[in-house]
Amino acid sequence: ADNLAKFHLNMGDCDSCHVSKKGPTDDNLTHENQQCLSCHGSMDELAAADVAAKKEITPHKSHLIGDIACTACHKGHEQSVAYCDACHSFGFDMPFGGKWQRTFEPVDSHKAEQDKAIAAGPRESIDIVVVGSGGAGLAAAVSASENGAKVIVLEKEPLAGGNTKLAAGGMNAAETQFQKKRGIQDKVSIMIEDTMKGGRNINDPALVNILASNSSDSIDWLTSMGADMSDVGRMGGASVNRTHRPTGGAGVGAHVAQVLYGAAVKSGADIRFNSRVVRVLEDSNGKVEGVLVEGKYTGFYVIKTSAVVMATGGFAKNNDRVASYDPKLKGFAATNHPGATGDGLDVALAAGAATRDLEYIQAHPTWSPKGGVMVTEAVRGNGAILVNREGKRFVNEITTRDKASAAILNQTGASAFLFFDDSVRKSLKKIENYIHLGIVTEGKTVADLAAKLGLPAANLEATVASYNGFVKAGKDAQFERPNMPRELATGPYYALEVKPAVHHSMGGVKIDTSAEVLNKDGKVISGLFAAGEATGGVHGANRLGGNAISDIVTFGRIAGRNAAQFVKAK
Ligand code: FAD
Numbered sequence: 003a004d005n006l007a008k009f010h011l012n013m014g015d016c017d018s019c020h021v022s023k024k025g026p027t028d029d030n031l032t033h034e035n036q037q038c039l040s041c042h043g044s045m046d047e048l049a050a051a052d053v054a055a056k057k058e059i060t061p062h063k064s065h066l067i068g069d070i071a072c073t074a075c076h077k078g079h080e081q082s083v084a085y086c087d088a089c090h091s092f093g094f095d096m097p098f099g100g101k102w103q104r105t106f107e108p109v110d111s112h113k114a115e116q117d118k119a120i121a122a123g124p125r126e127s128i129d130i131v132v133v134g135s136g137g138a139g140l141a142a143a144v145s146a147s148e149n150g151a152k153v154i155v156l157e158k159e160p161l162a163g164g165n166t167k168l169a170a171g172g173m174n175a176a177e178t179q180f181q182k183k184r185g186i187q188d189k190v191s192i193m194i195e196d197t198m199k200g201g202r203n204i205n206d207p208a209l210v211n212i213l214a215s216n217s218s219d220s221i222d223w224l225t226s227m228g229a230d231m232s233d234v235g236r237m238g239g240a241s242v243n244r245t246h247r248p249t250g251g252a253g254v255g256a257h258v259a260q261v262l263y264g265a266a267v268k269s270g271a272d273i274r275f276n277s278r279v280v281r282v283l284e285d286s287n288g289k290v291e292g293v294l295v296e297g298k299y300t301g302f303y304v305i306k307t308s309a310v311v312m313a314t315g316g317f318a319k320n321n322d323r324v325a326s327y328d329p330k331l332k333g334f335a336a337t338n339h340p341g342a343t344g345d346g347l348d349v350a351l352a353a354g355a356a357t358r359d360l361e362y363i364q365a366h367p368t369w370s371p372k373g374g375v376m377v378t379e380a381v382r383g384n385g386a387i388l389v390n391r392e393g394k395r396f397v398n399e400i401t402t403r404d405k406a407s408a409a410i411l412n413q414t415g416a417s418a419f420l421f422f423d424d425s426v427r428k429s430l431k432k433i434e435n436y437i438h439l440g441i442v443t444e445g446k447t448v449a450d451l452a453a454k455l456g457l458p459a460a461n462l463e464a465t466v467a468s469y470n471g472f473v474k475a476g477k478d479a480q481f482e483r484p485n486m487p488r489e490l491a492t493g494p495y496y497a498l499e500v501k502p503a504v505h506h507s508m509g510g511v512k513i514d515t516s517a518e519v520l521n522k523d524g525k526v527i528s529g530l531f532a533a534g535e536a537t538g539g540v541h542g543a544n545r546l547g548g549n550a551i552s553d554i555v556t557f558g559r560i561a562g563r564n565a566a567q568f569v570k571a572k
Pocket residue numbers: 133134135136137138139156157158159162163164165166167168169170171172173174254255277278279280313314315316337338339341342344345346349376505506533534535536547548549550551552554
């Protein structure tokens with residue numbers, strides 16, 4: 003046998019995996035996945051077996067959210083590939099395993115089959131279709147359901163959460179209950195000022211106003227669904243601590259995505275994986291009347307609906323598209339999940355949507371080439387510094403990302419080292435993930451660490467001593483870093499090499515404050531809504547760390563509510 007299907011044939015017929023010889027009956031492969039679990043045990047049992055076998059990292063327990071389908075990695079009729087390898091390079095030993103590879107298929111591929119499905123007419127109908135199961139899509143699904151609508155969520159990947167499930171540092175919000183509890187003085191107006199300044203003032207002020215003035219309520223909404231957003235830290239470009247995340251500084255994205263996913267499932271949303279929307283269908287008056295879906299296993303089919311929420315995220319993982327807007331980023335690695343290719347943008351464009359700011363694409367300053375992991379800005383927010391190969395600081399570590407990334411690229415080797423001590427480690431749970439992944443070097447003393455990294459020890463010691471002096475004095479006389487929460491004086495010491503990687507597409511489809519999509523004449527496309535990284539205008543030329551999660555929760559919720567009201571009013 004050279005694949006899993008043939009291997010299983012030795013034990014029975016096709017129906018040992020499938021309901022019938024015809025193959026899969028749905029794109030979630032519901033029956034097939036149940037068959038895997040019934041023979042091999044639950045994910046928890048498989049993970050426990052991996053741990054018992056002393057596997058350092060188990061692919062059966064991860065930061066991914068929802069019920070991870072076995073078939074996301076194990077394939078019957080093609081080579082199996084660990085989904086983790088889309089970002090990391092663990093090289094898990096998979097039965098009949100291969101190397102991760104993905105080719106991008108334009109949304110207008112297979113034209114004849116698409117036309118046939120459209121001619122056949124709708125297979126089903128629903129109040130609202132949400133495209134994308136990231137935070138914006140799940141928030142829209144929950145809020146549409148709260149407002150009485152029935153929803154189908156279509157997700158092209160085999161699992162939920164998009165980039166949202168990867169988000170690390172936190173969610174920005176002003177005037178929240180958690181800031182008040184900590185005595186943090188913040189104002190919606192200051193969040194607006196910071197966001198506009200960070201975005202080089204080209205943001206749409208009306209959208210920024212909605213972002214900031216709804217942010218506290220968005221935190222409360224998540225909290226009401228069971229989220230823990232009680233820890234508050236700082237990200238680059240913020241004047242005060244307003245980045246909310248779970249207790250102890252655990253990663254925000256997997257938590258928020260899991261909470262929203264659970265709420266969406268509870269609300270009765272029909273969530274379909276391996277289901278790519280390739281076209282929004284409109285009537286002769288330009289009003290939305292359905293979507294054309296490419297089911298990976300069931301083929302093309304039409305769903306009739308009068309309201310569609312495009313929550314398809316950004317395109318940072320599609321380097322051809324990135325470089326077409328910003329040639330400087332050609333060949334850069336990306337921090338994103340594999341679905342961030344921008345085909346949702348193509349779908350919206352074909353439906354007549356206008357776009358804005360596509361040329362503004364952000365690199366995250368601290369991506370670790372070892373392991374392919376983005377290292378959260380929260381590590382710097384909690385006190386880490388950046389040093390170059392000469393062992394010297396070179397930038398205010400919590401400046402905006404555009405500036406920090408440019409500064410790193412200017413250093414010898416176009417990379418830098420993120421340096422912190424044990425007190426920073428203890429302040430942020432997320433750091434344990436990086437240690438667990440083996441991407442961090444540890445030294446008993448600063449000099450010991452410098453020797454392990456090949457940095458000049460005397461320089462690094464002098465840099466750390468001088469920084470600690472600034473912390474004591476409450477003023478960074480070198481780079482005017484505004485927050486220096488702690489001295490770096492408690493061993494052991496840690497560092498890892500970091501360099502910029504493409505992270506966020508600031509541009510996208512144009513929306514108004516109701517999350518309705520606008521056409522090139524500035525008019526609303528009737529029935530088409532959009533939210534999250536698929537849209538442009540909220541972040542201007544440069545997004546502040548922590549503002550995306552705020553964006554997707556607030557605008558996803560608005561899009562879902564308004565889509566439900568639109569359907570009701572028809
Ligand atoms: P996504 O969460 O990306 O979801 C979009 C979904 O749509 C995807 O699942 C995709 O597969 C699906 N899709 C796309 N096209 C189609 C189609 N045609 N048909 C069907 N499905 C489709 N921001 C913060 O504010 N704070 C943070 O701490 C933070 N950390 C981050 C860390 C990392 C590593 C990354 C990559 C990003 C981080 N961000 C952070 C940014 C933030 O996570 C994203 O901008 C945000 O989650 C995007 O949410 P979304 O719902 O718009 O898109």
